[in-house]
Amino acid sequence: MESMTAKTREKFLVFGAPALGREEIEEVTASLESGWLGTGPKVARFEEDFKRYKKSPYAVAVNSCTAALHLSMLAAGLKPGDEVITTPMTFCATINAIIHAGLTPVVADVDPVTMNIDPADVEKRITTRTRAILPVHFAGRACDMEALTKLARDNDLKLIEDCAHAIETEYRGQKTGTFGDFGCFSFYVTKNVVTGEGGMVLTQREQDAARIKMLALHGMSKDAWRRFSDDGYKHYYVVECGFKYNMMDIQAAIGIHQLARIEANWQRRQEVWQRYQEAFAELPIVCPAAAEAESRHAYHLYTMLIDESEAGIPRDEFLSAMTKENIGVGVHYLSIPEHPYYQERFGWQPEDYPQARRIGRQTVSLPLSAKLNEEDVEDVIEAVKKIILRY
Numbered sequence: 343m344e345s346m347t348a349k350t351r352e353k354f355l356v357f358g359a360p361a362l363g364r365e366e367i368e369e370v371t372a373s374l375e376s377g378w379l380g381t382g383p384k385v386a387r388f389e390e391d392f393k394r395y396k397k398s399p400y401a402v403a404v405n406s407c408t409a410a411l412h413l414s415m416l417a418a419g420l421k422p423g424d425e426v427i428t429t430p431m432t433f434c435a436t437i438n439a440i441i442h443a444g445l446t447p448v449v450a451d452v453d454p455v456t457m458n459i460d461p462a463d464v465e466k467r468i469t470t471r472t473r474a475i476l477p478v479h480f481a482g483r484a485c486d487m488e489a490l491t492k493l494a495r496d497n498d499l500k501l502i503e504d505c506a507h508a509i510e511t512e513y514r515g516q517k518t519g520t521f522g523d524f525g526c527f528s529f530y531v532t533k534n535v536v537t538g539e540g541g542m543v544l545t546q547r548e549q550d551a552a553r554i555k556m557l558a559l560h561g562m563s564k565d566a567w568r569r570f571s572d573d574g575y576k577h578y579y580v581v582e583c584g585f586k587y588n589m590m591d592i593q594a595a596i597g598i599h600q601l602a603r604i605e606a607n608w609q610r611r612q613e614v615w616q617r618y619q620e621a622f623a624e625l626p627i628v629c630p631a632a633a634e635a636e637s638r639h640a641y642h643l644y645t646m647l648i649d650e651s652e653a654g655i656p657r658d659e660f661l662s663a664m665t666k667e668n669i670g671v672g673v674h675y676l677s678i679p680e681h682p683y684y685q686e687r688f689g690w691q692p693e694d695y696p697q698a699r700r701i702g703r704q705t706v707s708l709p710l711s712a713k714l715n716e717e718d719v720e721d722v723i724e725a726v727k728k729i730i731l732r733y
């Protein structure tokens with residue numbers, strides 16, 4: 343029998359390491375050899391492929407989801423001081439993008455089971471200054487879009503979806519990112535489709551897509567690809583003070599092949615997710631709620647809760663114990679009002695968002711990449727059981 347002190351595995355299992363294939367490597371090499379590294383034909387192809395996959399009329403590639411969120415709020419015509427209601431169970435980028443757009447973030451608590459923004463709490467926080475709702479499809483689980491779209495419609499609010507976790511997610515057959523005015527996606531290294539760094543905005547209106555494209559490249563009227571192409575040099579004019587948010591062809595080269603493999607990778611993550619659900623069913627921890635029948639879960643994160651009074655081990659000790667077993671883990675997320683900057687700036691207190699506070703203090707994310715092989719998955723399960731059953 344294995345000694346209690348031996349590590350579950352020899353080599354550290356990196357949390358969120360992406361599954362990359364030969365095709366990505368060859369396409370990046372082709373970009374390098376072509377001499378065209380910046381925004382060009384591969385970005386255009388990635389946009390086409392992505393909008394076809396998402397069944398959206400317009401898609402604009404940018405260099406992060408943070409940029410996608412920032413530009414969406416500018417293109418939505420929101421004005422300084424306007425309030426945007428979002429979730430406290432998100433990455434700080436969601437909140438920071440609202441602030442960078444000159445707007446005021448307002449957080450509404452989450453549902454304790456789905457961990458998604460609670461439409462009833464959103465409704466309570468609508469004021470005369472509210473102009474938008476910004477839901478995050480947490481961990482890849484669709485938000486209650488029926489309630490949120492109704493709230494947006496009834497109160498004349500913009501709806502901007504943060505789909506950083508939710509590329510494959512559908513709600514009642516409709517793809518996330520197409521419900522509201524804008525859908526924002528991330529291709530950061532741990533996401534379901536990766537480009538290293540990268541993002542995409544889906545829009546329903548041509549003028550919004552055009553404005554985002556222009557704002558993503560300094561506010562210039564023509565992008566570099568068109569300026570320097572073999573059609574001959576074209577002058578550009580700066581028509582707004584924009585940003586440097588464009589995606590490069592080297593990034594899109596990776597994304598094109600990641601997107602082509604999206605279903606196989608989704609399938610693999612679903613298998614791993616189910617395997618964890620079965621393996622941990624009898625442990626004194628809280629596993630994620632089953633995926634709703636009416637939605638398609640993207641299986642981006644497997645987040646379980648460690649309640650010390652049940653599990654016998656504090657969450658942070660569990661994180662350290664997993665690391666000692668050579669298993670990488672994550673925390674998604676300490677609730678937004680736990681961070682000193684937001685407390686000082688907005689007077690937010692964690693206790694005002696009790697569900698998000700509890701989840702944020704108990705949550706642990708286990709590895710859930712399509713890269714995991716059977717042995718990796720068994721190692722994760724063994725380490726979790728070893729730690730929990732020891733207490």
Ligand SMILES: Cc1ncc(COP(=O)(O)O)c(C=O)c1O
Nearest residue numbers: 406407408433435506528529530
């Ligand atoms: C919910 C959420 N929103 C926004 C972002 C920001 O994405 P990016 O790193 O592409 O800017 C992330 C990234 O982790 C995220 O998880």
